[in-house]
Amino acid sequence: MTSKNIIYFVIAATISVGFTTHLFHTADLLPTLIIGFCALGCGIIFWLFTSFNHPTDPALLLPPYLVTAALLMLHIVEEQVFEFGPMIAGITTGIWTAEHFLWTIGFLFPVVWIFGAYAIARRNPLGGFVSCFIFTGMLLGEPTHLLIFPVREALLHGGGYDYFPGMWTALAPLITGLWGIAIVVTEARKDKRAASMKGEQVWTLQS
Numbered sequence: 001m002t003s004k005n006i007i008y009f010v011i012a013a014t015i016s017v018g019f020t021t022h023l024f025h026t027a028d029l030l031p032t033l034i035i036g037f038c039a040l041g042c043g044i045i046f047w048l049f050t051s052f053n054h055p056t057d058p059a060l061l062l063p064p065y066l067v068t069a070a071l072l073m074l075h076i077v078e079e080q081v082f083e084f085g086p087m088i089a090g091i092t093t094g095i096w097t098a099e100h101f102l103w104t105i106g107f108l109f110p111v112v113w114i115f116g117a118y119a120i121a122r123r124n125p126l127g128g129f130v131s132c133f134i135f136t137g138m139l140l141g142e143p144t145h146l147l148i149f150p151v152r153e154a155l156l157h158g159g160g161y162d163y164f165p166g167m168w169t170a171l172a173p174l175i176t177g178l179w180g181i182a183i184v185v186t187e188a189r190k191d192k193r194a195a196s197m198k199g200e201q202v203w204t205l206q207s
Helices: 004-029 029-049 058-081 084-091 099-119 125-141 149-157 173-204
Strands: none
Touching: 004 029, 004 099, 004 125, 029 084, 029 125, 029 173, 058 084, 058 099, 058 173, 084 099, 084 149, 084 173, 099 125, 125 173
């Protein structure tokens, strides 16, 4: 790990800890576990083991990244229209309002996505962090709109399994997120094989 990569890791870790702390104080434990620990935490781990040292080819990574970000924006619009923030507050002890959600997720995330796209195009490692965060977030976070949130609401407030904001558009970015994960993993394996072969060639020449 180079000194520059250490700096990128510290930046990513600092952002993750700061945002997770903010979530805990405003949205309570459940969203913190989903976004903070599952998406950001697993995203960092995935990034470290794949594209951290060798950023994925932008020509391959940008298509699934941009499509996933677009579908996620559509998903956030559904959540905002049907008041996901207050609904989350209703099934937790959090203080999320529609305004909290709009500023935290609706405005901040798109800024991060735009930066991520630029970083990916420039082959900056932070682009890999943002893409891994989004892809793992879709895989681990989106099913909660179908499996956890409506079930918890039914248990707390009575009634049966019913619509929860974000449910209709939850699975679309998950599918494209899997596409992105497949590309990141495939390219990382190619890079490792290439590095291994290069090392073997150097060892042969030295012998």
